[in-house]
Amino acid sequence: MTHLILKEHLTEKRFNSLNMADLQDFKQESECIYKSERYSVRDNGAVLRHSLERKRPRPTDNNWTFGKLNIKTGYLEIASERVHRIVATAFHGEAPTKEHVADHIDTNRQNNRPVNLRWVTRLENILLNPITARRIELICGSVEEFLADPSKFRDKFPDPNYEWMCAVSAEEAQISLKRMLSWAKSDKPLQGGSLGEWIYNREITENPPAALPNYIISKTPNAAQRVIFNFEDKPNEYPSTPQVFEGDPLTAYNECLIKGAVFFRNHNGEYVVVKSGFSKDKRILCILTRANYVYREQKNGEWQPVPVAELPEKVSDKELSHSLAIVTYEDGLFVHGKAETGFHPTEELEELFDDYIQGL
Incomplete structure (x- = not known):
């Protein structure tokens, strides 16, 4: 097998x-x-x-x-x-x-x-794709600017597979925008996609709620982690988090992210650094990581995580699960989050990483 x-x-x-x-x-x-x-x-x-x-x-x-x-x-x-x-x-x-x-x-x-x-329509579906939304932001300035008049951006996308978007009528684009804004205001706000963050974060910025920060304190000093599902999320360890630094906090963190270094650790095992880089505005540190463990079936029939170093066979990096993380510096803390929740193939995460750091 x-x-x-x-x-x-x-x-x-x-x-x-x-x-x-x-x-x-x-x-x-x-x-x-x-x-x-x-x-x-x-x-x-x-x-x-x-x-x-x-x-x-x-x-x-x-x-x-x-x-x-x-x-x-x-x-x-x-x-x-x-x-x-x-x-x-x-x-x-x-x-x-x-x-x-x-x-x-x-x-x-x-x-x-x-x-x-x-x-959802074909247009809404592709806008909800984080990679496509990110490309639109980079090429058009913002998703809302694209939706205001898609025809303005004909011939702006280098990939011909995106040309059909610019042929969408202004009426359809506005209907999609209104629908997505409506979703963002509902009790199930979009989470995990660039467009969802664009809409939902805008709602928060324009109408800031009197609520606790959407992160919890991690096990590692100076570290916090973004809440993904609810405030019952369990804290992780982030061993590469700087404890003493001078100058820009994210630059100091990036200097600690040596390839192969442990990025985070939880009850299953560790994820290690593959590569890291900054967003174009230097406000986000983006880290592509891979699992340092695999699941193996035990004699009792249960599946348990086993560190890669303990495996008798060699496992290539491409066969291991990957994750894309982002780090910001807020309230004197390094706040860790996922660029995308849910399942995403490694190739898609690689592409999204490149989009985040485009312009470096």
């Missing part, structure tokens, strides 16, 4: 073992027809594909499942069909057009609960 297959097997097995009990944890059940197949769907994201009439049941028929994880895309699938589109069809109706896609509001591609899904 190759490492990639093992990784997929591990991720799927851990996902299923963690969620098996949740299959029965639901309040509502619905049915739909999706691509000529009949499905029963629960509001916990579980689906059941019915067997065809007068046909022998197929291996994946008549069984409740959250789906099989596609390790390359991060989506859950049943018989090669993406579960989130089936769930969205059952609870939100068929896609308004063939171009509409089912968007994960929290950016977690494995959270297929109906409340986390919504149909």
